Amino acid sequence: MLDSAFELLRQQAEGERSAVEIAQQAIAAIESSQPQHNAYTHFDGDLALATAKAIDEKRAAGKPLGPLAGVPVAVKDVICTSDMPTTCSSKMLRGFRPPYDATVVERLRAADAVIVGKTNMDEFAMGGSTETGAFGVTKNPWDVTLTPGGSSGGATAAVAAQTVPLSLGTDTGGSIRQPSAFCGVTGLKPTYGRVSRYGLVAFASSLDQIGPIAWSAKECALLLNTIAGYEQRDSTSLDRVVPDYVTATDSNDLRGVRVGVLREAMTADGVDPAVQAAVAHAIGVFAELGAEIVDVDLPHREYWVPTYYVIAPSEASSNLSRYDGAHYGHRSEDSDNLEAMYCKSRAEGFGAEVKRRIMIGTYALSEGYADQYYNQALKVRGLIRADYDAAFSQVDVLLGPVTPTPAFELGAKIDDPIQMYLCDLFTVGANLAGVPAISLPAGLTDGGLPVGIQLQAPALEESRLLFAGAAYQSATDYHTKRPRG
Amino acid sequence: MAELPTTTIIGLEVHVQLRTQTKLFCGCSTKFGGPPNTQVCPVCLGLPGALPVMNEQAIELAIRAGLALQCDIPPMTKWDRKQYFYPDLPKGYQISQFDLPICVDGVLEIDDPADPEKHRKIHITRAHLEEDAGKSMHDETAGSADSRIDLNRCGTPLLEIVSEPDLRTADECLAYLTKLRETMVHLGVSDCEMQEGSLRVDANVNLEIDRHGEVIRTPIVEIKNMNSFRNVAAALDYEVKRQYVEWEDTGWTIKSKGKRTFGWDDVKEVTYPQREKEESADYRYFPCPDLLPVRIPRERVESIRQSLGETPGEARERLQKQYGIKAYDADVIVSQGREMVDYFDTVATHCGDGKRASSWIQQDVLRTLKERDENIDSFPVLAADLGNLLSRVAKGELPNDRARDVFKHLVEKGGTIDQAIEALGIEAVDESEMETLVKRLLDANPKVVEDVKSGNQKAIGPLIGQAKKHNPNANPQTVRQIALRLIEQAP
Numbered sequence: 002m003l004d005s006a007f008e009l010l011r012q013q014a015e016g017e018r019s020a021v022e023i024a025q026q027a028i029a030a031i032e033s034s035q036p037q038h039n040a041y042t043h044f045d046g047d048l049a050l051a052t053a054k055a056i057d058e059k060r061a062a063g064k065p066l067g068p069l070a071g072v073p074v075a076v077k078d079v080i081c082t083s084d085m086p087t088t089c090s091s092k093m094l095r096g097f098r099p100p101y102d103a104t105v106v107e108r109l110r111a112a113d114a115v116i117v118g119k120t121n122m123d124e125f126a127m128g129g130s131t132e133t134g135a136f137g138v139t140k141n142p143w144d145v146t147l148t149p150g151g152s153s154g155g156a157t158a159a160v161a162a163q164t165v166p167l168s169l170g171t172d173t174g175g176s177i178r179q180p181s182a183f184c185g186v187t188g189l190k191p192t193y194g195r196v197s198r199y200g201l202v203a204f205a206s207s208l209d210q211i212g213p214i215a216w217s218a219k220e221c222a223l224l225l226n227t228i229a230g231y232e233q234r235d236s237t238s239l240d241r242v243v244p245d246y247v248t249a250t251d252s253n254d255l256r257g258v259r260v261g262v263l264r265e266a267m268t269a270d271g272v273d274p275a276v277q278a279a280v281a282h283a284i285g286v287f288a289e290l291g292a293e294i295v296d297v298d299l300p301h302r303e304y305w306v307p308t309y310y311v312i313a314p315s316e317a318s319s320n321l322s323r324y325d326g327a328h329y330g331h332r333s334e335d336s337d338n339l340e341a342m343y344c345k346s347r348a349e350g351f352g353a354e355v356k357r358r359i360m361i362g363t364y365a366l367s368e369g370y371a372d373q374y375y376n377q378a379l380k381v382r383g384l385i386r387a388d389y390d391a392a393f394s395q396v397d398v399l400l401g402p403v404t405p406t407p408a409f410e411l412g413a414k415i416d417d418p419i420q421m422y423l424c425d426l427f428t429v430g431a432n433l434a435g436v437p438a439i440s441l442p443a444g445l446t447d448g449g450l451p452v453g454i455q456l457q458a459p460a461l462e463e464s465r466l467l468f469a470g471a472a473y474q475s476a477t478d479y480h481t482k483r484p485r486g
Numbered sequence: 487m488a489e490l491p492t493t494t495i496i497g498l499e500v501h502v503q504l505r506t507q508t509k510l511f512c513g514c515s516t517k518f519g520g521p522p523n524t525q526v527c528p529v530c531l532g533l534p535g536a537l538p539v540m541n542e543q544a545i546e547l548a549i550r551a552g553l554a555l556q557c558d559i560p561p562m563t564k565w566d567r568k569q570y571f572y573p574d575l576p577k578g579y580q581i582s583q584f585d586l587p588i589c590v591d592g593v594l595e596i597d598d599p600a601d602p603e604k605h606r607k608i609h610i611t612r613a614h615l616e617e618d619a620g621k622s623m624h625d626e627t628a629g630s631a632d633s634r635i636d637l638n639r640c641g642t643p644l645l646e647i648v649s650e651p652d653l654r655t656a657d658e659c660l661a662y663l664t665k666l667r668e669t670m671v672h673l674g675v676s677d678c679e680m681q682e683g684s685l686r687v688d689a690n691v692n693l694e695i696d697r698h699g700e701v702i703r704t705p706i707v708e709i710k711n712m713n714s715f716r717n718v719a720a721a722l723d724y725e726v727k728r729q730y731v732e733w734e735d736t737g738w739t740i741k742s743k744g745k746r747t748f749g750w751d752d753v754k755e756v757t758y759p760q761r762e763k764e765e766s767a768d769y770r771y772f773p774c775p776d777l778l779p780v781r782i783p784r785e786r787v788e789s790i791r792q793s794l795g796e797t798p799g800e801a802r803e804r805l806q807k808q809y810g811i812k813a814y815d816a817d818v819i820v821s822q823g824r825e826m827v828d829y830f831d832t833v834a835t836h837c838g839d840g841k842r843a844s845s846w847i848q849q850d851v852l853r854t855l856k857e858r859d860e861n862i863d864s865f866p867v868l869a870a871d872l873g874n875l876l877s878r879v880a881k882g883e884l885p886n887d888r889a890r891d892v893f894k895h896l897v898e899k900g901g902t903i904d905q906a907i908e909a910l911g912i913e914a915v916d917e918s919e920m921e922t923l924v925k926r927l928l929d930a931n932p933k934v935v936e937d938v939k940s941g942n943q944k945a946i947g948p949l950i951g952q953a954k955k956h957n958p959n960a961n962p963q964t965v966r967q968i969a970l971r972l973i974e975q976a977p
Binding site: 198327343 | 528531535537539567569573576577771772775777778
């Protein structure tokens with residue numbers, strides 16, 4: 002099984018193993034995992050080996066190497082890659098190969114990472130279980146009868162199955178954190194604008210953010226160092242200095258750190274006892290590490306999900322207009338005029354969940370309803386942001402659950418969209434407010450399934466989350482638990 | 487027609503293409519006429535994952551235009567998405583401006599075509615920025631249904647200038663469009679080349695029919711995408727008559743029928759209804775989440791206002807007064823835009839002769855620009871150089887025809903005037919040498935002497951030609967003067 006990213010860097014630096022040997026191990030791991038878990042939509046062993054070989058040659062020639070040299074990384078299939086297809090797990094984009102790399106992919110290449118493949122997801126990142134994609138469901142490596150969560154289920158399963166130490170996911174309403182909790186890995190949703198969205202196929206532009214997934218907070222910091230930072234091709238990208246996130250995780254001293262506890266969220270109806278226990282236990286750990294525990298509330302929390310499920314589909318309905326069969330992507334062969342071409346191409350190309358959200362969004366934006374739904378949701382979003390501002394005037398980080406329950410069975414909620422949407426109960430707030438949030442492994446159920454906790458921090462305070470997360474992980478061993486088999 | 491008194495109500499929506507180097511949201515060229523789909527990138531193609539980045543120059547030009555139209559420039563403007571499916575709109579939405587346009591509440595004053603002594607104020611509701619769509623070309627000849635799409639134009643910046651329904655006649659519309667075009671060209675906001683589609687006009691028109699004191703309003707017709715002033719006038723004239731007849735036939739009013747979209751067929755010279763959707767279009771406007779709202783500080787607006795300079799009307803008056811040139815000549819120069827006025831100013835100042843500068847610019851410069859398909863700002867002969875060249879002509883140091891050779895040399899080869907003069911072998915001819923030459927020619931042409939003596943000075947003409955043959959640097963003016971003097975002195 003693959004070692005941590007830091008261990009792989011050390012092994013290469015000390016000449017114990019080459020990048021090619023590491024890549025070979027990753028490819029073997031993917032090949033054995035793929036039939037069981039289906040975490041990838043595409044992987045390319047030859048390409049990975051060629052990249053690894055070039056890195057070994059660079060090292061041999063004494064040339065400077067990037068901070069991720071020779072580390073295998075998987076990329077969610079919603080992020081554009083010029084040398085691999087980018088499908089968003091949709092029939093609409095089957096085989097689509099963008100002529101360019103996303104900014105994060107350019108940065109991975111510049112850091113000498115070895116991109117091994119593209120990971121499975123809910124179609125266009127819409128879903129909470131990696132079941133809505135067109136290329137089969139992904140199975141949770143802890144128990145293949147369970148969902149890995151979604152929509153970055155492939156990205157978290159790829160790490161949980163130890164095919165790669167690092168992967169990139171995207172988080173629009175919890176799509177990094179929820180599957181991280183289900184798969185027992187660490188996943189960070191950065192501040193909106195911290196990581197360039199250029200080349201990220203848009204789901205809901207004002208909420209989407211790319212983030213790192215790994216076993217530990219320190220490895221997330223390593224990956225975030227590479228992908229964070231201003232970029233002029235994305236107007237919403239923040240022009241702020243990027244701190245060294247890895248250095249930020251060096252200290253374990255939480256004395257003086259005020260941890261706000263969402264007491265009400267912790268004990269809300271429908272929250273599984275195992276989740277409640279994990280949060281309660283984490284509060285104890287933080288207190289032992291010297292943190293000050295403060296009860297706080299985010300009063301508009303009950304509006305998070307409805308607000309999110311107006312704004313996200315509205316933006317999605319617009320962003321997905323471009324898939325009309327005219328220029329690229331799926332075109333129906335069964336149409337004899339323009340309008341039929343649009344209708345049939347979209348009817349055939351999109352799956353049920355994507356269609357559902359396009360319909361909701363189209364309705365919410367339509368003349369006569371926009372004020373009732375979309376504009377109203379924007380106003381509530383303002384209140385939600387104000388809640389966060391008020392909370393962060395009292396505490397440094399917020400602590401609470403990631404998900405109401407541990408991983409559920411495949412198929413359990415796929416026909417009940419409302420139940421599926423409630424998986425996002427605790428995560429969408431961070432997206433609506435644009436603040437960073439991290440999901441940390443924090444316990445196991447009686448049945449041996451991972452349970453996560455979530456920390457949230459003010460905008461641009463990823464360092465604080467990674468520091469607190471690493472401190473927690475220095476005192477606990479949940480992030481070192483691996484699935485059996 | 488016109489059995490009952492009728493007033494025509496017209497409002498115009500004019501799209502002008504802003505003169506930016508690059509597109510509104512990406513770095514692709516806006517140059518007209520490139521091979522299809524060569525000026526495109528992931529952003530203007532609407533590829534998945536591509537994001538727009540605003541072009542500051544477009545904002546600058548839009549503010550210039552707005553100020554020239556006496557608009558307010560609000561401190562905040564934003565970008566919205568307008569959704570509709572169209573094959574040459576690759577994103578499925580157009581990035582435009584909905585409720586907070588960059589310019590609001592302006593006025594364009596025009597000469598009243600019905601009474602040259604009077605002016606009319608046409609109110610401008612708003613002017614907003616938006617990206618252009620691509621171009622579809624359909625080949626439906628003989629059973630083939632071949633559609634091709636050129637996306638070069640996709641993302642080109644447009645300013646849509648919307649007037650109030652203040653216009654009453656086709657002539658007024660022409661006066662408005664002429665004035666608008668002149669202003670936009672003069673300020674460098676747009677080239678307004680209608681044949682290249684950089685100025686396009688939609689007209690909203692209906693009638694108010696006075697039926698014995700009762701005012702009846704006919705349904706509004708929007709005539710889309712007219713691409714010449716002649717078409718605008720013809721379409722309006724046609725539409726006014728058509729609406730009256732339609733009202734007589736059907737009794738339709740604005741209440742019963744609302745607004746419809748028509749096209750103009752410039753071959754048949756008729757307006758015709760375009761395919762109508764069963765329901766009215768719902769563009770589902772919402773703020774574009776990929777672009778931040780744009781703050782426009784007061785100071786920025788004021789500094790652009792300072793840089794606007796004179797209006798075309800002021801420039802015309804000044805040129806006539808300052809350089810003593812005719813109204814027509816001033817008009818030709820001003821209608822070429824601000825850069826040409828600057829060019830003329832420099833040439834005229836350097837040569838000290840506005841009339842000479844004006845005639846050279848109208849003949850030599852404009853013709854050369856046209857031949858080379860160039861703008862004055864990239865013209866190889868700098869204004870100061872041309873001014874200095876003409877000053878030598880004015881001082882008699884260089885004959886006009888040799889100056890023209892120098893000009894041609896500068897256009898084609900560049901370099902300084904002196905280098906051109908040297909390369910062309912132009913040198914000043916010694917007065918006594920010239921006198922000897924003319925004397926010899928007069929001796930050889932007694933008939934010329936005779937004719938001149940009998941009062942026909944034109945007879946010297948052929949002599950000038952012969953003198954130039956002997957010495958290409960012979961100044962015709964000098965030859966004439968010497969010849970006249972010698973003939974007078976002759977016994």
